[in-house]
Amino acid sequence: GYCDRMGARILVLNGPNLNMLGVRQPQVYGENSYTDVIDVCRRAAVARDAEVEVRQTNDEAELIGWIHDVAREKKFTAIVINPAAWTHTSVAVADALVIPEVPIIEVHISNVHAREVFRHHSYVSPIAAGVIAGFGIAGYGYAVDRAVDLS
Numbered sequence: 001g002y003c004d005r006m007g008a009r010i011l012v013l014n015g016p017n018l019n020m021l022g023v024r025q026p027q028v029y030g031e032n033s034y035t036d037v038i039d040v041c042r043r044a045a046v047a048r049d050a051e052v053e054v055r056q057t058n059d060e061a062e063l064i065g066w067i068h069d070v071a072r073e074k075k076f077t078a079i080v081i082n083p084a085a086w087t088h089t090s091v092a093v094a095d096a097l098v099i100p101e102v103p104i105i106e107v108h109i110s111n112v113h114a115r116e117v118f119r120h121h122s123y124v125s126p127i128a129a130g131v132i133a134g135f136g137i138a139g140y141g142y143a144v145d146r147a148v149d150l151s
């Protein structure tokens with residue numbers, strides 16, 4: 001098995017409307033709630049003896065502020081992000097995510113490539129180490145696990 005990566009601290013960031021997970025469009029995003037997302041992330045971190053912090057915001061400025069803090073403080077060794085709608089709209093979020101020595105892993109609950117055309121482009125993917133999409137909230141667990149390896 002993988003050794004514990006010394007001091008892996010993963011920040012998981014979630015964009016707009018993800019707090020509403022499970023409440024609407026369960027056919028697309030599944031029945032899981034946002035608290036289930038937190039649970040998946042925590043379990044994955046425990047399995048790798050890593051630390052994880054999970055946040056969600058509907059305010060783009062707040063998200064960018066959190067990302068700046070990572071760049072400034074180097075408190076986290078990797079970022080897992082589900083930018084939700086900002087995936088497809090925000091150059092600002094993608095620009096902020098370019099942080100030396102902090103790998104970015106992009107996660108989508110749904111398979112964005114099997115959905116509306118506007119969801120097929122991501123501003124984040126070009127600056128991400130990798131992208132996980134279409135595996136429901138399990139994708140967060142895969143992402144946290146890989147984030148530890150990249151830490």
Ligand SMILES: O=C(O)[C@]1(O)C=C(c2cccc(Sc3ccccc3)c2)[C@@H](O)[C@H](O)C1
Pocket residue numbers: 016017018019020021023024025082083084085086087107108109110111112119
């Ligand atoms: O599949 C995803 O995880 C995704 O990142 C997530 C999204 C997402 C996230 C949360 C909610 C919604 S739609 C919605 C809005 C309000 C209430 C319930 C669902 C879409 C989409 O904007 C993205 O295109 C795809």
